[in-house]
Amino acid sequence: MFSMFGIPRLPPEDRQRWEIGEGGNKNLTIEKSWKELVPGHKMSREHGHQQEAMWELLTTEVIYVGKLKIMTDLLAAGLLNLQRVGLLTEVSAEALFGHVPNLIRAHRSFWEEVLQPTLEETRASGQPLDPVGLQNGFLTFGQRFQPYIHYCLKVKRTMAYARELQESNPLFQAFVQWCEKHKLSGRQMLGDLLIKPHQRVTKYPLLLQAVLKRSPKAQTQEALRAMIVAVDSFLHHINRQVRQGEEQDSLVAAAQRIGSYEVLESFSAEVERNLRPFSTLDLTSPMVGVAPDHTRQLLLEGLVRVKEGREGKLDAYLFLFSDVLVVTKPQRKADKAKVIRPPLMLEKLVCRHLRDPSSFLVINLTEFQCVSSAFIVHCPSSRERAHWMEKIQQAQATLQKLKAEEYVQQKRELLALYRDQDRDRESLDTRPSTPSGTRPSTPSPEGSQSSAESRTLEISAVIPHLVVTEDTDEDTHSVLDDTSDSGYGTLIPGSPKGPYSPLSRLRHKVIRRDPRLTFSSLDLRDVPLRPQPTDSQAPQRRSAPDLPVEGVQRGSSLPRGDPPTWSEEEDGTSGSGNVVMETLHRARLRSQLPSSPTHVDSAGESPWDSSGDEEAGSFSLEQSRAPSPRALQSRDPSPRTEDMLREIREDLASQRIEGAPEPRSSSPRKLTRMQLQRMRGHHIIRLDTPLSTS
Numbered sequence: 001m002f003s004m005f006g007i008p009r010l011p012p013e014d015r016q017r018w019e020i021g022e023g024g025n026k027n028l029t030i031e032k033s034w035k036e037l038v039p040g041h042k043m044s045r046e047h048g049h050q051q052e053a054m055w056e057l058l059t060t061e062v063i064y065v066g067k068l069k070i071m072t073d074l075l076a077a078g079l080l081n082l083q084r085v086g087l088l089t090e091v092s093a094e095a096l097f098g099h100v101p102n103l104i105r106a107h108r109s110f111w112e113e114v115l116q117p118t119l120e121e122t123r124a125s126g127q128p129l130d131p132v133g134l135q136n137g138f139l140t141f142g143q144r145f146q147p148y149i150h151y152c153l154k155v156k157r158t159m160a161y162a163r164e165l166q167e168s169n170p171l172f173q174a175f176v177q178w179c180e181k182h183k184l185s186g187r188q189m190l191g192d193l194l195i196k197p198h199q200r201v202t203k204y205p206l207l208l209q210a211v212l213k214r215s216p217k218a219q220t221q222e223a224l225r226a227m228i229v230a231v232d233s234f235l236h237h238i239n240r241q242v243r244q245g246e247e248q249d250s251l252v253a254a255a256q257r258i259g260s261y262e263v264l265e266s267f268s269a270e271v272e273r274n275l276r277p278f279s280t281l282d283l284t285s286p287m288v289g290v291a292p293d294h295t296r297q298l299l300l301e302g303l304v305r306v307k308e309g310r311e312g313k314l315d316a317y318l319f320l321f322s323d324v325l326v327v328t329k330p331q332r333k334a335d336k337a338k339v340i341r342p343p344l345m346l347e348k349l350v351c352r353h354l355r356d357p358s359s360f361l362v363i364n365l366t367e368f369q370c371v372s373s374a375f376i377v378h379c380p381s382s383r384e385r386a387h388w389m390e391k392i393q394q395a396q397a398t399l400q401k402l403k404a405e406e407y408v409q410q411k412r413e414l415l416a417l418y419r420d421q422d423r424d425r426e427s428l429d430t431r432p433s434t435p436s437g438t439r440p441s442t443p444s445p446e447g448s449q450s451s452a453e454s455r456t457l458e459i460s461a462v463i464p465h466l467v468v469t470e471d472t473d474e475d476t477h478s479v480l481d482d483t484s485d486s487g488y489g490t491l492i493p494g495s496p497k498g499p500y501s502p503l504s505r506l507r508h509k510v511i512r513r514d515p516r517l518t519f520s521s522l523d524l525r526d527v528p529l530r531p532q533p534t535d536s537q538a539p540q541r542r543s544a545p546d547l548p549v550e551g552v553q554r555g556s557s558l559p560r561g562d563p564p565t566w567s568e569e570e571d572g573t574s575g576s577g578n579v580v581m582e583t584l585h586r587a588r589l590r591s592q593l594p595s596s597p598t599h600v601d602s603a604g605e606s607p608w609d610s611s612g613d614e615e616a617g618s619f620s621l622e623q624s625r626a627p628s629p630r631a632l633q634s635r636d637p638s639p640r641t642e643d644m645l646r647e648i649r650e651d652l653a654s655q656r657i658e659g660a661p662e663p664r665s666s667s668p669r670k671l672t673r674m675q676l677q678r679m680r681g682h683h684i685i686r687l688d689t690p691l692s693t694s
Contacts, residue, residue, distance in 0.1 A: 018072045019101040028062050037122045050214040054129040057207045064200050071100045074184050102147035138227035142234035153245045204231050247295040254298040255283040259336025287323045289403045296322045300391045308375035346396050357382040
């Protein structure tokens, strides 16, 4: 029927899938000779040979694509039409010709984008064919012809399947004979057509070598060498894939010959049920520590006798793979071999000759290089023993080499990764950009602070309190510098500070002697220090100025009598002003300035330092007395006291502190023994709210 009426047209989806009649061959046309393109062009003999080699490359490409079309337009189309009427439905057209349409699309694209432009340029200009115009196309040879990888992996299986069908299926054999005699086939055999793609892809380097051999120009030679390298690289990749596929097929076939894994005897049904998930040996899994492109191979197998311990000799069948030795029990031909010993990894295996010329000792080591198990292998002859020993040693050497190569490769990749990370980090560090929404936390002149999101350190309230120290030989010569706090807490934040200042050293010593001297930040003792005279040599200190006392009369803010005053006979200084108001104003000024972190302890407090003067001598901690009950009772302010303090704070808030005179002296104030005794009196003020800078 096909001979009389031709092959019927297939549905559009089938024609598009199989490239049957799609696109046509109108672009795959070429002249009979290159001389028709360059009429009357005079060239040297060597140049003429170059044009002949270029013309062979073009003409063979057209012929090859035509042969691929025979497999789709004739064989695949005829088979699909027969299956539509119920014939040869058991034959898989996909298994026979499934990859051919992809090859046709790849070569058609290669012709239209690489070969045809060079041919059209020669047709238009009449100049000889230029091999340099093919360079860009051949440099991307691997990306263009990816379908060849899948086709070459399956070509042996495809040819075996076609051969089996012709031998076992008479109808298929008659169909193939009819196709081979058809005028469209050009008397091409089915086997020849199936092997053509493999032959064609391996012929490209030879065609380019012929052009290179006849090209005198250095630029042309350089371009052709680059094209040959690109094509050879792709062919090596195909060969590797094919080799791995064959090795994988061989491994699967060998693994199918090995059956159950019975290295332990089950004690009960429950034990056997728990051991069953771990009683499977998967030899097709990748080798540990080796690159993935290396597949486990079966190197040697044979029948031996094994003796372990004091037991008798046991018949065994050994399988030597690339990284493991498997001991099995031989079974009948129809049954699979049963694994009777745990797999022995070659990297942990040691073989030793014995006095028996046909025997050798196999020692299995643990990770600690000590013996795990051992047995004697008895071979049929001394020659067999030598063969087994040689194969095992070769396998161990090859495995060690592969693991070393993989280790070096992983180190190189890791080093490259670290370099990339360092490069990215350097690029980020050198980028002059500040993340939006963030602001550095720096103290402003007005004492304002940043928001909570931009703050990295929590600044606690710094409340001054009195610390009494005992002078020692170590401390007598230490004098506080201008940057240390004398009790006012009025240091400029930019003042130089250090962790080993005399104030810090004295404070830590006192705390070690008596930890009770550190008070809560909620307590503010009435330490009525007189403001010191202004020192023009200390511009970094900001002290509280003397305030007018018209708003608050002397003694009006104290619950019991007048506050203690300083006498000129006691301290050798003269001055005036309410001490309570001065102290409160100093605390208020401190709340407007950033605190100095040098004198801040873990509780957020800033200690005061005091030492004995020349007149009163040193004051020891043992001589200090606890506050009297009357003084403790005065710590609880009455409502009248709270009202007075509130009035004081309101008056202080209304006072003008700008332009007030500075203290007369910037040197630290020292307290005498009599001053300390007065401080233990009953005139102690406790603020209802803590002073804080946060």
